[in-house]
Amino acid sequence: xxxxxxxxxxxxxxxxxxxxxxxxxxxxxxxxxxxxxxxxxxxxxxxxxxxxxxxxxxxxxxxxxxxxxxxxxxxxxxxxxxxxxxxxxxxxxxxxxxxxxxxxxxxxxxxxxxxxxxxxxxxxxxxxxxxxxxxxxxxxxxxxxxxxxxxxxxxxxxxxxxxxxxxxxxxxxxxxxxxxxxxxxxxxxxxxxxxxxxxxxxxxxxxxxxxxxxxxxxxxxxxxxxxxxxxxxxxxxxxxx
Amino acid sequence: xxxxxxxxxxxxxxxxxxxxxxxxxxxxxxxxxxxxxxxxxxxxxxxxxxxxxxxxxxxxxxxxxxxxxxxxxxxxxxxxxxxxxxxxxxxxxxxxxxxxxxxxxxxxxxxxxxxxxxxxxxxxxxxxxxxxxxxxxxxxxxxxxxxxxxxxxxxxxxxxxxxxxxxxxxxxxxxxxxxxxxxxxxxxxxxxxxxxxxxxxxxxxxxxxxxxxxxxxxxxxxxxxxxxxxxxxxxxxxxxx
DNA sequence: TAACCTAATATTGTTAACAATCCGGATCCA
DNA sequence: TGGATCCGGATTGTTAACAATATTAGGTTA
Numbered sequence: 318x319x320x321x322x323x324x325x326x327x328x329x330x331x332x333x334x335x336x337x338x339x340x341x342x343x344x345x346x347x348x349x350x351x352x353x354x355x356x357x358x359x360x361x362x363x364x365x366x367x368x369x370x371x372x373x374x375x376x377x378x379x380x381x382x383x384x385x386x387x388x389x390x391x392x393x394x395x396x397x398x399x400x401x402x403x404x405x406x407x408x409x410x411x412x413x414x415x416x417x418x419x420x421x422x423x424x425x426x427x428x429x430x431x432x433x434x435x436x437x438x439x440x441x442x443x444x445x446x447x448x449x450x451x452x453x454x455x456x457x458x459x460x461x462x463x464x465x466x467x468x469x470x471x472x473x474x475x476x477x478x479x480x481x482x483x484x485x486x487x488x489x490x491x492x493x494x495x496x497x498x499x500x501x502x503x504x505x506x507x508x509x510x511x512x513x514x515x516x517x518x519x520x521x522x523x524x525x526x527x528x529x530x531x532x533x534x535x536x537x538x539x540x541x542x543x544x545x546x547x548x549x550x551x552x553x554x555x556x557x558x
Numbered sequence: 559x560x561x562x563x564x565x566x567x568x569x570x571x572x573x574x575x576x577x578x579x580x581x582x583x584x585x586x587x588x589x590x591x592x593x594x595x596x597x598x599x600x601x602x603x604x605x606x607x608x609x610x611x612x613x614x615x616x617x618x619x620x621x622x623x624x625x626x627x628x629x630x631x632x633x634x635x636x637x638x639x640x641x642x643x644x645x646x647x648x649x650x651x652x653x654x655x656x657x658x659x660x661x662x663x664x665x666x667x668x669x670x671x672x673x674x675x676x677x678x679x680x681x682x683x684x685x686x687x688x689x690x691x692x693x694x695x696x697x698x699x700x701x702x703x704x705x706x707x708x709x710x711x712x713x714x715x716x717x718x719x720x721x722x723x724x725x726x727x728x729x730x731x732x733x734x735x736x737x738x739x740x741x742x743x744x745x746x747x748x749x750x751x752x753x754x755x756x757x758x759x760x761x762x763x764x765x766x767x768x769x770x771x772x773x774x775x776x777x778x779x780x781x782x783x784x785x786x787x788x789x790x791x792x793x794x795x796x797x798x799x
Numbered sequence: 800t801a802a803c804c805t806a807a808t809a810t811t812g813t814t815a816a817c818a819a820t821c822c823g824g825a826t827c828c829a
Numbered sequence: 830t831g832g833a834t835c836c837g838g839a840t841t842g843t844t845a846a847c848a849a850t851a852t853t854a855g856g857t858t859a
Binding site: 330331333334369372373374376377379380381382388389401404405407408411412414415470471472473475476 | 621652
Binding site: 372391 | 809810811812
């Protein structure tokens with residue numbers, strides 16, 4: 318279970334709220350494939366509801382940029398591009414750098430302790446110890462999530478946690494993004510916490526920005542490797558065909 | 559008959575699209591007062607449409623954080639706080655700083671020329687010459703708008719131009735925000751263009767950030783002045799009552 | 800054979816009626 | 830007099846039928 322989606326009990330009281338949450342989860346986790354067409358009557362019967370609240374939910378998904386609609390044609394799940402992911406990282410670098418700076422100024426001491434304990438938990442986990450799975454799991458997002466929350470800037474929190482966060486999760490589910498940076502990323506997280514505990518805003522921002530930039534570079538290399546691999550396969554296909 | 563016709567470019571093909579644009583404009587420009595309740599049947603008859611597309615539009619406005627809805631209670635236009643505006647400026651400082659940096663790297667020379675001409679037009683305008691009205695008019699947003707567009711980062715453009723931009727306009731309409739910074743702001747714009755023309759990303763970002771931070775400080779002082787004025791008036795009322 | 804026009808079909812957009820829920824005021828009781 | 834309860838009005842949430850539009854398949858013609 319993801320650590321911080323809207324409560325699975327569904328806080329939304331209306332049908333549209335609930336179906337919105339469910340659809341968002343289904344899209345983010347890839348149960349509805351990216352780029353696939355969404356049929357309103359089909360979904361309505363599947364969820365056992367009418368098209369009214371479904372359309373309401375679709376409108377919100379469109380506003381969240383998770384689906385694209387064309388009049389009289391239909392709605393499709395957005396298809397994610399590699400360029401878009403890299404742009405997303407640039408945004409995160411700017412915004413989470415800012416969040417780290419603010420957190421260093423404002424985060425309560427008790428919260429910092431709690432954050433340290435979270436990292437301790439991560440450290441204990443076997444997959445992190447083996448350095449094979451940290452960055453791509455929810456734990457990483459959980460860490461970032463807390464720092465964003467500590468920024469105290471409601472609109473920053475809003476944007477990062479309610480929009481970009483879901484997109485990042487969607488990318489992770491879709492691309493996998495196994496990282497060789499697990500140990501490094503974990504160490505960077507520790508440094509960020511230390512900077513916050515030292516009440517050193519500039520340092521916190523600097524490390525956070527570098528942290529995210531490193532992630533971006535890592536993903537970029539991954540894409541390049543995939544591209545060259547695909548190119549080689551294409552050549553092979555051309556030779557055999 | 560509608561009070562104003564659809565603007566080209568803004569209009570969607572469906573009723574929900576059009577009513578969404580119209581409602582957003584009405585909210586941003588204060589024709590529907592902030593914090594006021596929105597009655598669905600009332601609006602539906604006023605716009606001559608049914609509640610279906612209206613509800614669709616309301617859902618999108620909610621996703622844009624321009625209205626707040628409570629189930630079985632109704633929708634209200636958001637009420638803006640001074641703290642929120644200051645948070646908005648912090649966000650803009652980070653994001654538009656980034657936009658300026660990217661613009662310095664990527665903006666085509668022809669676009670830079672066009673931007674220079676825009677500033678020349680601003681310079682000619684009487685109100686700017688008098689230093690009484692530049693910052694709070696659309697011209698300022700227009701300048702920032704172009705630099706954001708030049709960043710080439712689709713998601714950054716999306717967020718700044720489709721969400722924050724409307725909120726900033728809403729604040730300007732609501733609070734007025736006459737600025738004593740007109741001449742200074744104009745000069746800062748010129749410096750930003752020069753940095754972009756020099757292909758100096760760091761400088762462009764630096765000046766842009768300082769430019770927005772100065773605006774924020776200016777607004778902050780304005781708020782403080784208003785607060786002390788209100789306090790004094792409150793004392794007077796207490797004395798006379 | 801390919802291109803173009805036409806019609807069928809399925810999908811979406813829209814509407815109006817129906818049901819569920821909340822808010823305010825009157826009434827009743829302590 | 831104070832408070833709690835219940836009822837009425839109004840508003841929103843939901844549903845299913847109706848209308849408009851785009852896509853697709855088929856046939857005709859150059």
